[in-house]
Amino acid sequence: MRIGLILGDQLSLSLATLRVLDPQHDVLIMAEVADETAYVPHHKQKIALIFSAMRHFAHELRSAGWRVCYHQWQPDSPFKSLLDVVQYYQQTLAQQPGTSVESLVITRCGEYRLQHAINNEWSARLQLAVTVFEDDRFICPPGWFRQWSRDRKQLRMEFFYREMRRLTGLLMLNGRPVGNEWNLDHDNRKPWKGQPPLPAAPVAQTDPLDEEVLALVERDFGHHPGQLRPFLWPTTRTAALAELQRFIEQRLPWYGDFQDAMVSGEDFLFHSRLSAAINIGLLEPLEVCQAAEQAWQQGQAPLNAVEGFIRQIIGWREYVREIYWLQMPDYSGLNGLGYQRPLPRYYWDGKTDMHCMSECFRTTFNNAWAHHIQRLMITGNFALLAGIRPADICDWYLAVYADAFDWVELPNTLGMVMHADGGYLGSKPYAASGQYINRMSDYCKHCQYNVKTAAEHNSCPFNSLYWHFIETNRPHFVGNPRMTMIYKSLERQNDEQRQRIQARAHELLARLDDL
Numbered sequence: 001m002r003i004g005l006i007l008g009d010q011l012s013l014s015l016a017t018l019r020v021l022d023p024q025h026d027v028l029i030m031a032e033v034a035d036e037t038a039y040v041p042h043h044k045q046k047i048a049l050i051f052s053a054m055r056h057f058a059h060e061l062r063s064a065g066w067r068v069c070y071h072q073w074q075p076d077s078p079f080k081s082l083l084d085v086v087q088y089y090q091q092t093l094a095q096q097p098g099t100s101v102e103s104l105v106i107t108r109c110g111e112y113r114l115q116h117a118i119n120n121e122w123s124a125r126l127q128l129a130v131t132v133f134e135d136d137r138f139i140c141p142p143g144w145f146r147q148w149s150r151d152r153k154q155l156r157m158e159f160f161y162r163e164m165r166r167l168t169g170l171l172m173l174n175g176r177p178v179g180n181e182w183n184l185d186h187d188n189r190k191p192w193k194g195q196p197p198l199p200a201a202p203v204a205q206t207d208p209l210d211e212e213v214l215a216l217v218e219r220d221f222g223h224h225p226g227q228l229r230p231f232l233w234p235t236t237r238t239a240a241l242a243e244l245q246r247f248i249e250q251r252l253p254w255y256g257d258f259q260d261a262m263v264s265g266e267d268f269l270f271h272s273r274l275s276a277a278i279n280i281g282l283l284e285p286l287e288v289c290q291a292a293e294q295a296w297q298q299g300q301a302p303l304n305a306v307e308g309f310i311r312q313i314i315g316w317r318e319y320v321r322e323i324y325w326l327q328m329p330d331y332s333g334l335n336g337l338g339y340q341r342p343l344p345r346y347y348w349d350g351k352t353d354m355h356c357m358s359e360c361f362r363t364t365f366n367n368a369w370a371h372h373i374q375r376l377m378i379t380g381n382f383a384l385l386a387g388i389r390p391a392d393i394c395d396w397y398l399a400v401y402a403d404a405f406d407w408v409e410l411p412n413t414l415g416m417v418m419h420a421d422g423g424y425l426g427s428k429p430y431a432a433s434g435q436y437i438n439r440m441s442d443y444c445k446h447c448q449y450n451v452k453t454a455a456e457h458n459s460c461p462f463n464s465l466y467w468h469f470i471e472t473n474r475p476h477f478v479g480n481p482r483m484t485m486i487y488k489s490l491e492r493q494n495d496e497q498r499q500r501i502q503a504r505a506h507e508l509l510a511r512l513d514d515l
Protein backbone atom coordinates (compact mmCIF):
# COMPACT_ATOMS: atom_id res chain seq x y z
CA MET A 1 0.00 0.00 0.00
CA ARG A 2 1.09 3.57 -0.69
CA ILE A 3 -0.05 6.55 1.32
CA GLY A 4 -0.78 9.91 -0.24
CA LEU A 5 -0.72 13.16 1.71
CA ILE A 6 -3.23 15.75 0.48
CA LEU A 7 -2.56 19.30 1.69
CA GLY A 8 -5.08 22.06 2.37
CA ASP A 9 -4.32 23.78 -0.94
CA GLN A 10 -4.47 20.57 -2.97
CA LEU A 11 -8.22 20.05 -3.05
CA SER A 12 -8.51 19.04 -6.72
CA LEU A 13 -9.64 15.67 -8.05
CA SER A 14 -7.14 16.21 -10.87
CA LEU A 15 -4.19 16.36 -8.43
CA ALA A 16 -1.14 14.34 -9.51
CA THR A 17 -1.25 12.32 -6.27
CA LEU A 18 -4.80 11.17 -7.05
CA ARG A 19 -3.89 10.21 -10.60
CA VAL A 20 -0.94 8.13 -9.43
CA LEU A 21 -2.54 6.34 -6.49
CA ASP A 22 -5.20 3.66 -6.69
CA PRO A 23 -8.32 3.88 -4.51
CA GLN A 24 -8.50 0.07 -4.41
CA HIS A 25 -5.16 -0.29 -2.65
CA ASP A 26 -3.84 3.05 -1.44
CA VAL A 27 -4.80 5.37 1.41
CA LEU A 28 -5.01 9.14 1.61
CA ILE A 29 -4.10 11.25 4.63
CA MET A 30 -5.41 14.73 5.38
CA ALA A 31 -4.68 16.68 8.54
CA GLU A 32 -5.59 19.87 10.37
CA VAL A 33 -2.54 20.56 12.55
CA ALA A 34 -1.26 23.33 14.81
CA ASP A 35 2.01 23.96 12.95
CA GLU A 36 0.16 24.94 9.78
CA THR A 37 -2.21 27.30 11.60
CA ALA A 38 0.34 29.06 13.77
CA TYR A 39 3.44 30.14 11.79
CA VAL A 40 1.70 33.49 11.26
CA PRO A 41 -1.55 34.61 12.95
CA HIS A 42 -3.86 33.69 10.06
CA HIS A 43 -7.15 35.54 9.64
CA LYS A 44 -10.03 33.57 11.16
CA GLN A 45 -11.77 33.25 7.77
CA LYS A 46 -8.64 31.78 6.21
CA ILE A 47 -8.47 28.99 8.80
CA ALA A 48 -12.22 28.35 8.47
CA LEU A 49 -12.03 28.27 4.67
CA ILE A 50 -9.19 25.77 4.56
CA PHE A 51 -10.52 23.45 7.27
CA SER A 52 -14.03 23.47 5.86
CA ALA A 53 -12.91 22.97 2.25
CA MET A 54 -10.66 20.10 3.41
CA ARG A 55 -13.53 18.40 5.24
CA HIS A 56 -15.80 18.77 2.22
CA PHE A 57 -13.08 17.40 -0.05
CA ALA A 58 -12.54 14.39 2.21
CA HIS A 59 -16.26 13.61 1.87
CA GLU A 60 -16.00 13.92 -1.88
CA LEU A 61 -12.99 11.60 -1.97
CA ARG A 62 -14.76 9.00 0.18
CA SER A 63 -17.79 9.17 -2.10
CA ALA A 64 -15.46 8.50 -5.01
CA GLY A 65 -14.24 5.33 -3.29
CA TRP A 66 -11.08 6.53 -1.57
CA ARG A 67 -10.08 5.53 1.91
CA VAL A 68 -9.20 8.78 3.72
CA CYS A 69 -7.52 8.99 7.15
CA TYR A 70 -8.49 12.47 8.33
CA HIS A 71 -6.99 14.07 11.42
CA GLN A 72 -9.43 16.72 12.64
CA TRP A 73 -8.25 19.77 14.54
CA GLN A 74 -7.99 19.30 18.30
CA PRO A 75 -6.30 22.07 20.28
CA ASP A 76 -4.63 19.56 22.61
CA SER A 77 -3.71 17.00 19.97
CA PRO A 78 -0.27 15.43 20.52
CA PHE A 79 0.23 15.69 16.74
CA LYS A 80 1.47 19.19 16.01
CA SER A 81 2.90 18.74 12.54
CA LEU A 82 1.96 17.01 9.30
CA LEU A 83 4.90 14.68 9.81
CA ASP A 84 3.50 13.65 13.24
CA VAL A 85 0.20 12.72 11.63
CA VAL A 86 1.76 10.85 8.71
CA GLN A 87 3.96 8.92 11.13
CA TYR A 88 0.94 8.01 13.26
CA TYR A 89 -1.11 6.70 10.32
CA GLN A 90 1.90 4.93 8.82
CA GLN A 91 2.30 2.98 12.07
CA THR A 92 -1.43 2.37 12.50
CA LEU A 93 -1.87 1.14 8.94
CA ALA A 94 1.21 -1.09 9.17
CA GLN A 95 -0.32 -2.87 12.18
CA GLN A 96 -3.26 -4.06 10.10
CA PRO A 97 -2.86 -7.72 9.08
CA GLY A 98 -1.41 -8.25 5.64
CA THR A 99 -0.62 -4.56 5.16
CA SER A 100 2.73 -2.93 4.54
CA VAL A 101 3.26 0.72 3.74
CA GLU A 102 5.59 1.00 0.76
CA SER A 103 5.91 4.70 0.10
CA LEU A 104 4.53 8.17 0.64
CA VAL A 105 3.30 10.09 -2.41
CA ILE A 106 2.86 13.84 -2.48
CA THR A 107 2.33 16.60 -5.02
CA ARG A 108 4.79 19.51 -4.70
CA CYS A 109 3.58 21.84 -1.99
CA GLY A 110 3.15 25.60 -2.17
CA GLU A 111 5.72 26.46 0.41
CA TYR A 112 9.47 26.04 0.27
CA ARG A 113 9.69 25.43 4.06
CA LEU A 114 7.48 22.34 3.92
CA GLN A 115 8.79 21.04 0.60
CA HIS A 116 12.37 21.36 1.86
CA ALA A 117 11.52 19.39 5.00
CA ILE A 118 9.77 16.70 2.94
CA ASN A 119 12.69 16.40 0.52
CA ASN A 120 15.38 16.37 3.16
CA GLU A 121 13.98 14.93 6.38
CA TRP A 122 10.80 12.99 5.94
CA SER A 123 12.17 9.93 4.23
CA ALA A 124 14.74 9.37 6.97
CA ARG A 125 12.30 10.13 9.76
CA LEU A 126 9.62 7.83 8.34
CA GLN A 127 12.03 5.19 7.05
CA LEU A 128 9.95 5.29 3.90
CA ALA A 129 10.44 6.22 0.25
CA VAL A 130 8.90 9.61 -0.49
CA THR A 131 7.90 10.45 -4.08
CA VAL A 132 7.11 14.04 -5.02
CA PHE A 133 5.16 14.83 -8.20
CA GLU A 134 5.07 18.22 -9.87
CA ASP A 135 1.90 20.23 -9.43
CA ASP A 136 0.61 20.28 -13.01
CA ARG A 137 -2.47 22.29 -12.11
CA PHE A 138 -0.16 25.20 -12.93
CA ILE A 139 0.14 26.07 -16.59
CA CYS A 140 3.86 26.70 -17.05
CA PRO A 141 5.55 23.31 -17.60
CA PRO A 142 8.19 22.25 -15.03
CA GLY A 143 11.67 23.49 -15.96
CA TRP A 144 10.46 25.80 -18.72
CA PHE A 145 10.90 29.03 -16.77
CA ARG A 146 14.41 28.18 -15.59
CA GLN A 147 15.44 27.71 -19.21
CA TRP A 148 13.62 30.86 -20.38
CA SER A 149 15.09 33.03 -17.65
CA ARG A 150 18.63 31.69 -17.96
CA ASP A 151 20.17 34.39 -20.10
CA ARG A 152 18.02 37.30 -18.99
CA LYS A 153 19.48 39.86 -16.59
CA GLN A 154 16.07 41.14 -15.78
CA LEU A 155 12.79 39.31 -16.25
CA ARG A 156 9.69 40.91 -17.69
CA MET A 157 6.26 39.48 -16.93
CA GLU A 158 4.97 40.80 -20.24
CA PHE A 159 7.26 38.56 -22.32
CA PHE A 160 6.56 35.55 -20.11
CA TYR A 161 2.83 36.22 -20.49
CA ARG A 162 3.07 36.20 -24.28
CA GLU A 163 4.71 32.76 -24.11
CA MET A 164 1.88 31.53 -21.89
CA ARG A 165 -0.67 32.87 -24.40
CA ARG A 166 1.08 30.94 -27.16
CA LEU A 167 1.28 27.82 -25.01
CA THR A 168 -2.40 27.84 -23.99
CA GLY A 169 -3.80 29.30 -27.21
CA LEU A 170 -5.94 31.64 -25.10
CA LEU A 171 -7.07 34.71 -27.08
CA MET A 172 -4.87 33.69 -30.01
CA LEU A 173 -5.67 33.56 -33.72
CA ASN A 174 -3.21 32.14 -36.26
CA GLY A 175 -0.29 32.63 -33.88
CA ARG A 176 -1.18 36.28 -33.19
CA PRO A 177 -3.07 37.82 -30.26
CA VAL A 178 -6.70 38.50 -31.09
CA GLY A 179 -7.19 42.22 -31.68
CA ASN A 180 -3.47 42.38 -32.60
CA GLU A 181 -2.42 43.61 -29.17
CA TRP A 182 -1.07 41.43 -26.41
CA ASN A 183 -1.92 43.73 -23.54
CA LEU A 184 -4.89 46.10 -23.27
CA ASP A 185 -3.98 47.52 -19.87
CA HIS A 186 -4.09 51.05 -21.29
CA ASP A 187 -7.90 50.70 -21.43
CA ASN A 188 -8.15 49.49 -17.85
CA ARG A 189 -7.48 52.47 -15.62
CA LYS A 190 -10.81 54.14 -15.04
CA PRO A 191 -12.06 55.36 -11.67
CA TRP A 192 -15.62 54.22 -10.87
CA LYS A 193 -18.07 57.12 -10.46
CA GLY A 194 -21.31 55.29 -9.76
CA GLN A 195 -21.97 53.78 -13.21
CA PRO A 196 -22.51 51.03 -14.21
CA PRO A 197 -24.36 49.92 -11.06
CA LEU A 198 -22.49 47.41 -8.96
CA PRO A 199 -23.80 43.84 -8.87
CA ALA A 200 -25.37 42.64 -5.63
CA ALA A 201 -22.83 41.81 -2.92
CA PRO A 202 -22.27 38.09 -2.33
CA VAL A 203 -24.28 36.49 0.48
CA ALA A 204 -23.20 33.84 2.95
CA GLN A 205 -24.41 30.35 2.00
CA THR A 206 -22.96 28.13 4.67
CA ASP A 207 -23.91 24.48 5.12
CA PRO A 208 -23.78 22.41 8.35
CA LEU A 209 -20.16 21.40 7.78
CA ASP A 210 -19.13 25.05 7.33
CA GLU A 211 -21.03 25.93 10.49
CA GLU A 212 -19.27 23.17 12.44
CA VAL A 213 -15.90 24.61 11.37
CA LEU A 214 -16.93 28.22 12.01
CA ALA A 215 -17.85 27.26 15.58
CA LEU A 216 -14.48 25.56 15.99
CA VAL A 217 -12.62 28.63 14.71
CA GLU A 218 -14.62 30.93 16.98
CA ARG A 219 -13.74 28.73 19.94
CA ASP A 220 -10.05 28.05 19.31
CA PHE A 221 -8.88 30.90 17.06
CA GLY A 222 -10.93 33.76 18.49
CA HIS A 223 -7.70 35.67 19.23
CA HIS A 224 -6.64 35.62 15.56
CA PRO A 225 -7.15 38.75 13.45
CA GLY A 226 -10.29 39.54 11.47
CA GLN A 227 -14.00 38.98 11.58
CA LEU A 228 -15.30 35.45 11.07
CA ARG A 229 -18.65 36.45 9.57
CA PRO A 230 -20.07 37.04 7.08
CA PHE A 231 -18.30 33.98 5.71
CA LEU A 232 -18.61 34.34 1.94
CA TRP A 233 -16.12 31.77 0.69
CA PRO A 234 -17.09 28.76 -1.43
CA THR A 235 -15.84 25.61 0.29
CA THR A 236 -16.72 23.07 -2.41
CA ARG A 237 -15.98 22.83 -6.11
CA THR A 238 -19.71 23.07 -6.89
CA ALA A 239 -20.00 26.34 -4.95
CA ALA A 240 -16.78 27.66 -6.52
CA LEU A 241 -18.07 26.90 -10.03
CA ALA A 242 -21.26 28.82 -9.18
CA GLU A 243 -19.10 31.78 -8.03
CA LEU A 244 -17.17 31.61 -11.29
CA GLN A 245 -20.42 31.68 -13.25
CA ARG A 246 -21.71 34.65 -11.24
CA PHE A 247 -18.47 36.52 -11.88
CA ILE A 248 -18.57 35.85 -15.60
CA GLU A 249 -22.17 37.05 -15.88
CA GLN A 250 -22.23 39.95 -13.43
CA ARG A 251 -18.71 41.38 -13.10
CA LEU A 252 -16.41 40.33 -15.92
CA PRO A 253 -17.89 42.73 -18.52
CA TRP A 254 -16.62 45.69 -16.45
CA TYR A 255 -13.64 44.01 -14.81
CA GLY A 256 -11.14 45.64 -17.14
CA ASP A 257 -12.49 49.17 -17.06
CA PHE A 258 -12.55 49.36 -13.27
CA GLN A 259 -9.78 46.95 -12.36
CA ASP A 260 -7.78 49.67 -10.60
CA ALA A 261 -10.70 51.65 -9.14
CA MET A 262 -11.25 52.04 -5.39
CA VAL A 263 -14.44 53.28 -3.71
CA SER A 264 -15.19 53.90 -0.01
CA GLY A 265 -17.56 51.28 1.40
CA GLU A 266 -17.65 49.22 -1.82
CA ASP A 267 -15.40 46.27 -1.26
CA PHE A 268 -15.75 43.98 -4.25
CA LEU A 269 -16.51 46.22 -7.25
CA PHE A 270 -16.02 44.07 -10.37
CA HIS A 271 -13.36 41.71 -9.02
CA SER A 272 -13.81 37.95 -9.08
CA ARG A 273 -12.77 37.04 -5.50
CA LEU A 274 -11.77 33.69 -7.01
CA SER A 275 -8.13 33.71 -5.88
CA ALA A 276 -8.71 31.62 -2.75
CA ALA A 277 -10.81 29.03 -4.62
CA ILE A 278 -8.12 28.76 -7.29
CA ASN A 279 -5.27 28.62 -4.79
CA ILE A 280 -6.76 25.83 -2.70
CA GLY A 281 -7.65 23.82 -5.80
CA LEU A 282 -11.43 24.13 -6.05
CA LEU A 283 -11.01 25.73 -9.47
CA GLU A 284 -8.31 25.14 -12.04
CA PRO A 285 -6.61 28.27 -13.40
CA LEU A 286 -6.99 27.12 -17.00
CA GLU A 287 -10.72 26.41 -16.72
CA VAL A 288 -11.26 29.86 -15.19
CA CYS A 289 -9.45 31.49 -18.13
CA GLN A 290 -11.33 29.36 -20.64
CA ALA A 291 -14.65 30.41 -19.09
CA ALA A 292 -13.62 34.07 -19.49
CA GLU A 293 -12.48 33.50 -23.07
CA GLN A 294 -15.78 31.83 -23.88
CA ALA A 295 -17.67 34.86 -22.50
CA TRP A 296 -15.73 37.03 -24.96
CA GLN A 297 -16.35 34.62 -27.84
CA GLN A 298 -20.07 34.74 -27.10
CA GLY A 299 -20.09 38.53 -26.95
CA GLN A 300 -20.80 38.66 -23.21
CA ALA A 301 -17.64 40.54 -22.22
CA PRO A 302 -15.29 42.90 -24.07
CA LEU A 303 -11.74 42.02 -24.97
CA ASN A 304 -10.08 44.50 -22.59
CA ALA A 305 -11.88 42.85 -19.63
CA VAL A 306 -11.15 39.29 -20.69
CA GLU A 307 -7.54 39.92 -21.69
CA GLY A 308 -6.94 41.79 -18.41
CA PHE A 309 -8.42 38.96 -16.37
CA ILE A 310 -6.59 36.18 -18.22
CA ARG A 311 -3.30 38.11 -17.93
CA GLN A 312 -3.60 38.11 -14.14
CA ILE A 313 -3.87 34.33 -14.11
CA ILE A 314 -1.66 32.93 -16.86
CA GLY A 315 0.64 35.96 -16.59
CA TRP A 316 1.13 37.24 -13.04
CA ARG A 317 0.00 34.17 -11.14
CA GLU A 318 2.24 31.79 -13.05
CA TYR A 319 5.11 34.29 -13.18
CA VAL A 320 5.29 34.85 -9.43
CA ARG A 321 5.13 31.12 -8.78
CA GLU A 322 8.05 30.47 -11.12
CA ILE A 323 10.09 33.24 -9.53
CA TYR A 324 9.38 31.78 -6.10
CA TRP A 325 10.67 28.31 -6.95
CA LEU A 326 13.60 29.67 -8.94
CA GLN A 327 14.79 32.01 -6.22
CA MET A 328 13.97 30.30 -2.93
CA PRO A 329 15.30 29.99 -0.27
CA ASP A 330 17.45 33.13 -0.63
CA TYR A 331 14.55 35.21 -1.92
CA SER A 332 12.69 35.45 1.40
CA GLY A 333 15.69 37.09 3.12
CA LEU A 334 16.22 39.86 0.54
CA ASN A 335 16.12 43.47 1.67
CA GLY A 336 17.60 45.39 -1.26
CA LEU A 337 16.70 48.82 0.09
CA GLY A 338 17.96 47.99 3.59
CA TYR A 339 14.65 48.74 5.31
CA GLN A 340 14.41 48.26 9.09
CA ARG A 341 11.26 50.00 10.40
CA PRO A 342 8.77 47.71 12.16
CA LEU A 343 5.23 47.42 10.84
CA PRO A 344 3.06 50.24 12.24
CA ARG A 345 0.36 49.35 14.77
CA TYR A 346 -2.56 50.10 12.43
CA TYR A 347 -1.71 47.19 10.13
CA TRP A 348 -3.08 45.03 12.95
CA ASP A 349 -5.79 47.17 14.56
CA GLY A 350 -6.89 49.02 11.41
CA LYS A 351 -7.12 52.40 13.18
CA THR A 352 -5.59 55.30 11.30
CA ASP A 353 -6.66 58.74 10.12
CA MET A 354 -5.42 57.95 6.62
CA HIS A 355 -8.78 57.14 5.05
CA CYS A 356 -7.37 55.11 2.17
CA MET A 357 -5.47 52.89 4.58
CA SER A 358 -8.39 52.55 6.97
CA GLU A 359 -10.67 51.47 4.07
CA CYS A 360 -8.17 48.82 3.00
CA PHE A 361 -7.81 47.56 6.56
CA ARG A 362 -11.61 47.47 6.91
CA THR A 363 -12.11 45.21 3.90
CA THR A 364 -9.07 43.16 4.89
CA PHE A 365 -10.32 42.41 8.39
CA ASN A 366 -14.00 42.07 7.39
CA ASN A 367 -13.47 39.93 4.30
CA ALA A 368 -9.94 38.42 4.57
CA TRP A 369 -9.63 39.99 1.13
CA ALA A 370 -8.73 43.27 -0.55
CA HIS A 371 -8.35 43.81 -4.24
CA HIS A 372 -5.03 44.03 -6.01
CA ILE A 373 -4.71 47.81 -6.19
CA GLN A 374 -5.60 48.18 -2.52
CA ARG A 375 -2.84 45.70 -1.66
CA LEU A 376 -0.33 47.14 -4.12
CA MET A 377 -0.95 50.89 -4.17
CA ILE A 378 -2.30 51.57 -0.68
CA THR A 379 -1.07 49.25 2.08
CA GLY A 380 1.90 48.04 0.04
CA ASN A 381 2.83 51.45 -1.32
CA PHE A 382 2.72 52.89 2.19
CA ALA A 383 5.05 50.16 3.51
CA LEU A 384 7.45 50.88 0.63
CA LEU A 385 7.41 54.64 1.18
CA ALA A 386 7.74 54.28 4.97
CA GLY A 387 10.68 51.86 4.80
CA ILE A 388 9.07 48.90 6.56
CA ARG A 389 11.15 45.77 7.13
CA PRO A 390 10.21 43.38 4.27
CA ALA A 391 9.86 40.36 6.56
CA ASP A 392 7.28 42.21 8.70
CA ILE A 393 5.10 43.25 5.81
CA CYS A 394 5.39 39.83 4.15
CA ASP A 395 4.19 38.13 7.33
CA TRP A 396 1.26 40.52 7.47
CA TYR A 397 0.07 39.76 3.94
CA LEU A 398 0.51 36.05 4.55
CA ALA A 399 -1.64 36.28 7.69
CA VAL A 400 -4.53 38.50 6.70
CA TYR A 401 -5.69 37.26 3.28
CA ALA A 402 -7.66 34.06 2.71
CA ASP A 403 -5.82 33.51 -0.58
CA ALA A 404 -2.33 33.91 0.91
CA PHE A 405 0.13 31.09 0.36
CA ASP A 406 3.87 31.57 0.44
CA TRP A 407 4.53 30.95 -3.27
CA VAL A 408 2.18 33.75 -4.33
CA GLU A 409 2.30 36.15 -1.39
CA LEU A 410 6.09 36.39 -1.10
CA PRO A 411 7.01 37.50 -4.64
CA ASN A 412 4.05 39.87 -4.74
CA THR A 413 5.05 41.52 -1.48
CA LEU A 414 8.79 41.29 -1.36
CA GLY A 415 9.35 41.75 -5.09
CA MET A 416 6.44 43.72 -6.51
CA VAL A 417 5.63 45.90 -3.50
CA MET A 418 8.87 46.28 -1.56
CA HIS A 419 11.35 46.11 -4.47
CA ALA A 420 13.49 44.18 -2.00
CA ASP A 421 14.79 41.90 -4.77
CA GLY A 422 16.55 44.79 -6.50
CA GLY A 423 14.06 44.85 -9.37
CA TYR A 424 14.30 41.19 -10.37
CA LEU A 425 10.52 40.78 -10.53
CA GLY A 426 9.53 44.27 -11.66
CA SER A 427 11.70 46.84 -13.39
CA LYS A 428 10.37 49.84 -11.46
CA PRO A 429 9.06 50.27 -7.90
CA TYR A 430 5.29 50.71 -7.59
CA ALA A 431 5.72 53.90 -5.56
CA ALA A 432 3.05 56.59 -5.82
CA SER A 433 2.02 59.77 -4.06
CA GLY A 434 -1.49 60.67 -2.95
CA GLN A 435 -2.18 62.04 -6.46
CA TYR A 436 -2.50 58.51 -7.82
CA ILE A 437 -4.81 57.47 -4.97
CA ASN A 438 -6.94 60.56 -5.52
CA ARG A 439 -7.22 59.82 -9.23
CA MET A 440 -8.29 56.19 -8.78
CA SER A 441 -10.60 56.53 -5.75
CA ASP A 442 -12.92 58.74 -3.73
CA TYR A 443 -10.82 58.17 -0.61
CA CYS A 444 -9.21 61.61 -0.39
CA LYS A 445 -12.59 63.36 -0.30
CA HIS A 446 -13.30 61.62 3.01
CA CYS A 447 -9.86 62.08 4.54
CA GLN A 448 -8.69 64.54 7.14
CA TYR A 449 -5.34 64.89 5.38
CA ASN A 450 -4.99 67.20 2.40
CA VAL A 451 -4.00 65.36 -0.74
CA LYS A 452 -3.15 68.61 -2.54
CA THR A 453 -0.17 69.47 -0.32
CA ALA A 454 3.05 67.79 0.73
CA ALA A 455 4.75 69.94 3.37
CA GLU A 456 2.00 71.50 5.54
CA HIS A 457 1.01 70.09 8.92
CA ASN A 458 -2.07 68.23 7.55
CA SER A 459 -0.57 67.22 4.21
CA CYS A 460 -1.23 63.75 2.89
CA PRO A 461 1.49 61.46 4.31
CA PHE A 462 1.82 59.68 0.96
CA ASN A 463 3.01 62.92 -0.68
CA SER A 464 6.01 63.79 1.47
CA LEU A 465 6.92 60.13 2.03
CA TYR A 466 6.90 59.65 -1.74
CA TRP A 467 9.45 62.41 -2.32
CA HIS A 468 11.47 61.20 0.65
CA PHE A 469 11.52 57.72 -0.92
CA ILE A 470 12.65 59.13 -4.28
CA GLU A 471 15.33 61.29 -2.67
CA THR A 472 16.79 58.75 -0.24
CA ASN A 473 16.81 55.90 -2.76
CA ARG A 474 18.44 57.96 -5.49
CA PRO A 475 21.48 55.62 -5.71
CA HIS A 476 19.18 52.68 -6.45
CA PHE A 477 16.95 54.32 -9.04
CA VAL A 478 18.55 57.34 -10.67
CA GLY A 479 19.99 55.28 -13.54
CA ASN A 480 16.70 53.49 -14.22
CA PRO A 481 15.30 54.82 -17.51
CA ARG A 482 11.74 54.27 -16.23
CA MET A 483 12.48 56.71 -13.37
CA THR A 484 14.04 59.52 -15.41
CA MET A 485 10.91 61.69 -15.44
CA ILE A 486 10.52 61.35 -11.69
CA TYR A 487 14.08 62.50 -11.00
CA LYS A 488 13.55 65.40 -13.40
CA SER A 489 10.48 66.42 -11.35
CA LEU A 490 12.54 66.20 -8.18
CA GLU A 491 15.17 68.50 -9.71
CA ARG A 492 12.44 71.02 -10.49
CA GLN A 493 11.58 71.44 -6.78
CA ASN A 494 13.34 74.49 -5.35
CA ASP A 495 15.58 74.08 -2.30
CA GLU A 496 13.12 75.49 0.19
CA GLN A 497 10.24 73.38 -1.13
CA ARG A 498 12.41 70.29 -1.10
CA GLN A 499 13.62 70.86 2.45
CA ARG A 500 10.10 71.45 3.76
CA ILE A 501 8.82 68.25 2.12
CA GLN A 502 11.73 66.24 3.50
CA ALA A 503 11.23 67.78 6.98
CA ARG A 504 7.56 66.78 6.88
CA ALA A 505 8.54 63.23 5.87
CA HIS A 506 11.01 62.98 8.76
CA GLU A 507 8.41 64.26 11.19
CA LEU A 508 5.92 61.60 9.97
CA LEU A 509 8.47 58.81 10.10
CA ALA A 510 9.32 59.75 13.69
CA ARG A 511 5.70 59.14 14.75
CA LEU A 512 4.67 56.52 12.23
CA ASP A 513 2.49 54.64 14.70
CA ASP A 514 0.34 57.73 15.31
CA LEU A 515 -0.84 58.56 11.77
Ligand code: FAD
Residues within 6 Å of the ligand: 271, 272, 273, 274, 275, 276, 278, 279, 309, 312, 313, 316, 317, 318, 320, 370, 371, 372, 373, 375, 376, 380, 397, 398, 401, 403, 404, 405, 408, 409, 410, 412, 413, 416, 417
Ligand atom coordinates in the same frame (compact mmCIF):
# COMPACT_ATOMS: atom_id res chain seq x y z
P1 FAD B 1 -9.01 39.38 -9.65
O1 FAD B 1 -8.70 40.82 -9.73
O2 FAD B 1 -10.39 38.98 -9.99
O3 FAD B 1 -7.94 38.64 -10.56
C1 FAD B 1 -8.17 37.35 -11.11
C2 FAD B 1 -7.19 36.34 -10.61
O4 FAD B 1 -5.88 36.65 -11.06
C3 FAD B 1 -7.06 36.23 -9.10
O5 FAD B 1 -8.08 35.46 -8.58
C4 FAD B 1 -5.68 35.61 -8.94
O6 FAD B 1 -5.75 34.22 -9.05
C5 FAD B 1 -4.92 36.15 -10.14
N1 FAD B 1 -4.03 37.26 -9.79
C6 FAD B 1 -4.26 38.57 -9.96
N2 FAD B 1 -3.17 39.29 -9.65
C7 FAD B 1 -2.23 38.41 -9.24
C8 FAD B 1 -0.91 38.54 -8.78
N3 FAD B 1 -0.29 39.71 -8.69
N4 FAD B 1 -0.26 37.42 -8.40
C9 FAD B 1 -0.85 36.22 -8.48
N5 FAD B 1 -2.10 36.04 -8.93
C10 FAD B 1 -2.78 37.12 -9.31
N6 FAD B 1 -2.82 36.79 -4.65
C11 FAD B 1 -3.02 35.59 -4.09
O7 FAD B 1 -3.70 34.75 -4.68
N7 FAD B 1 -2.47 35.26 -2.88
C12 FAD B 1 -1.71 36.14 -2.18
O8 FAD B 1 -1.21 35.82 -1.12
C13 FAD B 1 -1.50 37.43 -2.74
N8 FAD B 1 -0.75 38.34 -2.07
C14 FAD B 1 -0.57 39.58 -2.62
C15 FAD B 1 0.21 40.49 -1.93
C16 FAD B 1 0.43 41.74 -2.45
C17 FAD B 1 1.29 42.71 -1.72
C18 FAD B 1 -0.12 42.08 -3.70
C19 FAD B 1 0.14 43.41 -4.30
C20 FAD B 1 -0.88 41.17 -4.39
C21 FAD B 1 -1.12 39.91 -3.87
N9 FAD B 1 -1.89 38.96 -4.56
C22 FAD B 1 -2.08 37.73 -4.00
C23 FAD B 1 -2.41 39.21 -5.92
C24 FAD B 1 -3.81 39.82 -6.00
O9 FAD B 1 -3.88 40.96 -5.20
C25 FAD B 1 -4.90 38.84 -5.61
O10 FAD B 1 -4.74 37.65 -6.34
C26 FAD B 1 -6.27 39.40 -5.95
O11 FAD B 1 -6.47 40.62 -5.29
C27 FAD B 1 -7.33 38.40 -5.54
O12 FAD B 1 -8.61 38.90 -5.77
P2 FAD B 1 -9.49 38.41 -7.00
O13 FAD B 1 -9.57 36.95 -7.00
O14 FAD B 1 -10.75 39.19 -6.97
O15 FAD B 1 -8.61 38.88 -8.20
Ligand code: SF4
Residues within 6 Å of the ligand: 353, 354, 355, 356, 357, 433, 434, 435, 437, 438, 443, 444, 445, 447, 448, 449, 450, 451, 460, 461, 462
Ligand atom coordinates in the same frame (compact mmCIF):
# COMPACT_ATOMS: atom_id res chain seq x y z
FE1 SF4 C 1 -4.86 58.58 1.60
FE2 SF4 C 1 -3.62 60.92 1.47
FE3 SF4 C 1 -5.90 60.57 0.19
FE4 SF4 C 1 -5.85 60.67 2.85
S1 SF4 C 1 -5.32 62.31 1.45
S2 SF4 C 1 -7.00 59.22 1.58
S3 SF4 C 1 -3.92 59.67 3.30
S4 SF4 C 1 -4.00 59.50 -0.22
